[in-house]
Amino acid sequence: MSARSHPFLEDLAARELIVDSTPREELAAHLGEARRSAYIGFDPTADSLHVGNLLGLTLLRRLQLRDHRPIVLVGGGTGLIGDPSGRAGERALNELETVRANAERLKRQVSRFVDFDRGANAALLVDNYEWLGSVSLIPFLRDVGKHFSINVMLAKESVSARLATGISYTEFSYQLLQAYDFRELARRHDCTMQMGGSDQWGNITAGIELIRRMDAGAAHGLTHPLVARSDGTKMGKSETGTVWLDADKTSPYEMYQFWINTPDADVIRFLKFYTFLPLAEIVALGETTEHAPEKREAQRVLAREVTQLVHGDDGLRDAETITASLFAGDVTGLSAAQLEQAFAAAPTTALAADDLGTPLVDVLVRVGLAESKRRGRELLTTGAIQVNGRKVSGADAVLSGDAVLPGGFVVLQRGKKTFHIARLEKK
RNA sequence: GGGGAGGUACCCAAGUGGCCAAAGGGGGCAGACUGUAAAUCUGCUGGCGAACGCCUUCAGAGGUUCAAAUCCUCUCCUCCCCA
Numbered sequence: 001m002s003a004r005s006h007p008f009l010e011d012l013a014a015r016e017l018i019v020d021s022t023p024r025e026e027l028a029a030h031l032g033e034a035r036r037s038a039y040i041g042f043d044p045t046a047d048s049l050h051v052g053n054l055l056g057l058t059l060l061r062r063l064q065l066r067d068h069r070p071i072v073l074v075g076g077g078t079g080l081i082g083d084p085s086g087r088a089g090e091r092a093l094n095e096l097e098t099v100r101a102n103a104e105r106l107k108r109q110v111s112r113f114v115d116f117d118r119g120a121n122a123a124l125l126v127d128n129y130e131w132l133g134s135v136s137l138i139p140f141l142r143d144v145g146k147h148f149s150i151n152v153m154l155a156k157e158s159v160s161a162r163l164a165t166g167i168s169y170t171e172f173s174y175q176l177l178q179a180y181d182f183r184e185l186a187r188r189h190d191c192t193m194q195m196g197g198s199d200q201w202g203n204i205t206a207g208i209e210l211i212r213r214m215d216a217g218a219a220h221g222l223t224h225p226l227v228a229r230s231d232g233t234k235m236g237k238s239e240t241g242t243v244w245l246d247a248d249k250t251s252p253y254e255m256y257q258f259w260i261n262t263p264d265a266d267v268i269r270f271l272k273f274y275t276f277l278p279l280a281e282i283v284a285l286g287e288t289t290e291h292a293p294e295k296r297e298a299q300r301v302l303a304r305e306v307t308q309l310v311h312g313d314d315g316l317r318d319a320e321t322i323t324a325s326l327f328a329g330d331v332t333g334l335s336a337a338q339l340e341q342a343f344a345a346a347p348t349t350a351l352a353a354d355d356l357g358t359p360l361v362d363v364l365v366r367v368g369l370a371e372s373k374r375r376g377r378e379l380l381t382t383g384a385i386q387v388n389g390r391k392v393s394g395a396d397a398v399l400s401g402d403a404v405l406p407g408g409f410v411v412l413q414r415g416k417k418t419f420h421i422a423r424l425e426k427k
Numbered sequence: 428g429g430g431g432a433g434g435u436a437c438c439c440a441a442g443u444g445g446c447c448a449a450a451g452g453g454g455g456c457a458g459a460c461u462g463u464a465a466a467u468c469u470g471c472u473g474g475c476g477a478a479c480g481c482c483u484u485c486a487g488a489g490g491u492u493c494a495a496a497u498c499c500u501c502u503c504c505u506c507c508c509c510a
Contacts, residue, residue, distance in 0.1 A: 257463080264464060294462040327463065375456085378471060384457050396477080415456075417463045 006031040008066040012222075014279055015272040017059070019198040021222040022208065030192065030220055031068065035121055038063055038193035038220075039071035039185055041128070041178065042110075043079040044102035048246035049109050051258070054306075055224050055273060057113040059195055060123070062276075069121040070114045071191055076103040077132030078177050081170055083158075083203075103127055109245055112310060124189060128181050135180075144180055147213045148206070156202040175206050182207025186217055198223040227273065229266050245310055252307055252315035253322045253346060257417070259303035260296070260323070264289055267298040275305040318345040326411065326419045330389055336407035343409060348421040355424065356404075360385070360397040367422055369414045379414060386413040 006028040012018050021027055030036065040056045042049060049057070060070035079099045107125055114123035153159060159172060182204070185191035194204045204221035211217045243258050244250040250258075262270055268286045271277060285298040308316040325331055325342040334342070349367040361376040364385065370376030377395040379385050385392045387403050388411045399422075403410050408424035 261463065264462095292462095293464070296462060296464075299462095299464085323463090371456090372474065373476085374474075375472085377477095379457070382457055382470075415458090415463095 004028060006066075008063060008068070011062065011066075012059075012224075016269070017055075017224050017273065019223045019225050020201045022220040027193075027220045027222070030218075031066075035068055036193060037069040037071055037124070037185075037189055037191040038195055039073050039182075039191050040195045041073040041075050041078070041181065042106060043075035043083060044099050044106050045079060046244075047102045047105050048244045048249050049106060050245060051243040052227075053245070054310075055227060056196065057110065058274060058276075058309075059224060061113045063195075064114050064118065064121060064123060065276075067121055069124065071124045071126060071185060071189060072107075072110045072114065073181060073185065074103045074106050074125065074127045076100060076127040076129030078128055078174065078181070079103070080129075081174050081177060083171075083174050083178075100129075103129070105246075112245075112312070126185070126189070128177075128184070131184050132177060132180070140180075143214070144176060144210070147210055148176060148179075153206075156206075158199065158202055175203050178203040179206040179210040182219065183211050183214060186211050186215065186219060192218070193220040193222065195222045195224070197226050199226060227270075229263065247311055247315060251345060251347065252311040252319040255310060256303045256307045256316070256319035256323060259306050260299045261417075262299050262302060264293050264298075267302055271298060271302050271305075275302065275309075277301070277305065322346045326413075327417075331405065331409075331411050332388055334405070336405075339405055339407050339409045343421045343423075346419070346421045348423055351399075351410075351422050351424050353408075353424050353426055356399055356401050358399050360387075360392060360399055361395065363399050363422065364412070364414075367412060367420045369412055369418065369420050384415050387411065389413070 004025055008031055009018070009021075009024065009028055038060075040060055042053060042056070060072065064070045076099055079102070080096065107127075110123075110125065116123045116125070153172070153175060154163070156175065158175070159167060162171075178200075182191070182194050194200075194207055196204060201221070201223045204223065208219045208221055211219045242250075243255060259270075267289060268282060271282045271285060272279070275282070285301060288295060288297045304316060304320070307319050311319070321342050322345065325334070325339075326346075331339070331342075351363070351366075355363070361370070361373050361380065364370035364376040364379065365373055369385075370379055380392060380395045380397060383391055383393060388405065399410070404424055405411070408426065410422040410424070412420045412422055414420075
């Protein structure tokens with residue numbers, strides 16, 4: 001290993017994953033000398049992580065693949081305070097119980113990304129409530145607070161952005177807590193590096209500074225870009241809302257669809273960010289996109305890779321089967337068993353056998369494809385609705401017996417890519 | 428404490444007694460085109476109803492009027508200027 005570089009950093013740089021870092025050569029040397037531990041914090045503000053957290057998770061994975069030790073910090077303590085970064089206004093405080101419960105669930109989720117059973121560099125998971133929960137104010141102010149300059153704290157982007165509109169002392173203190181976390185991890189687990197989104201840079205440097213002052217230690221930091229799509233929209237939101245990593249909140253099929261819909265302009269960048277494919281392969285996909293964009297080869301690969309990473313082989317298989325069936329256009333030739341298999345994990349609503357003859361408008365409302373009957377009628381008259389791949393015309397259409405496929409399935413479709421399976425239950 | 432400007436649908440914003448379910452833009456949904464793309468063009472965008480229509484809605488509560496987003500009273504909230 002060269003003293004000037006390190007494969008982990010080279011890989012990240014080639015993938016354009018580095019925004020800020022402590023001096024690159026020093027960091028490379030640090031990583032080259034020995035097995036190191038690096039952490040990323042996740043605040044349990046919801047009961048699941050989402051696509052916005054994905055980049056951090058993959059970063060930890062990349063680190064572990066380079067034989068270093070990833071530490072996942074669940075912010076059970078800081079989550080009670082609220083990070084002001086990137087926020088226009090004060091956060092609503094979550095209840096202790098909620099945060100505790102969320103923290104528990106996050107622990108289970110991250111095991112998809114890092115390996116907790118990998119010998120010497122097995123991943124480690126810690127919850128900062130462990131130390132923050134019992135911090136006493138006076139000692140904290142004397143020992144930790146003393147090392148912070150209000151002038152510096154005020155100058156940080158995350159704080160100065162809020163000075164005009166207002167920020168509570170609680171949120172203002174967030175950076176102290178995050179810095180304290182870093183120092184605590186350094187002491188407890190010999191953690192010498194913190195990573196995070198570029199909005200975390202200020203908090204990370206605060207931690208590095210604190211470690212230097214209190215322990216005369218050297219620590220490093222690195223931030224990744226905050227991902228936005230080329231059209232300016234934030235990453236991680238789909239038409240229907242946040243794309244969660246929890247399969248119960250966002251199905252593998254929806255996850256797959258989210259990625260396959262990536263615009264050409266973003267797909268190569270996202271392959272670099274979110275997949276572990278070799279760069280040469282990604283470059284080749286870039287050429288395919290260039291010359292034959294209609295194949296959407298890069299999108300397909302991206303969707304496959306990420307879905308597999310997040311939901312495993314089973315999740316990917318479900319997503320691909322459902323996608324193939326729904327978008328093939330013709331489901332009428334399939335057997336009950338095939339349909340059963342294809343739609344096992346698709347969004348499904350059960351209908352009763354005697355719902356046959358019900359106006360289709362009502363069915364659309366019931367399964368959620370139409371917000372109201374008026375909307376439903378509008379969709380029907382503009383030709384937006386298809387049943388089993390066949391366009392339905394007329395607002396007065398009814399759900400008829402010949403629309404029912406083997407096994408009681410009816411494939412309802414709104415527009416080009418919104419599907420819902422209705423399943424008639426036998427009496 | 429004094430003076431002023433405001434709060435309208437998902438967002439911005441027009442509307443100052445009836446023609447207002449409320450202009451325009453954005454966003455969203457759909458159609459055409461296409462590659463489950465982008466751009467563009469078109470339609471729709473409070474609810475119920477097949478429809479005449481009915482119901483709910485213009486910060487909140489009352490009131491005036493045949494009729495109120497529009498006028499009056501009180502309340503709450505936001506912003507600006509002066510002290």
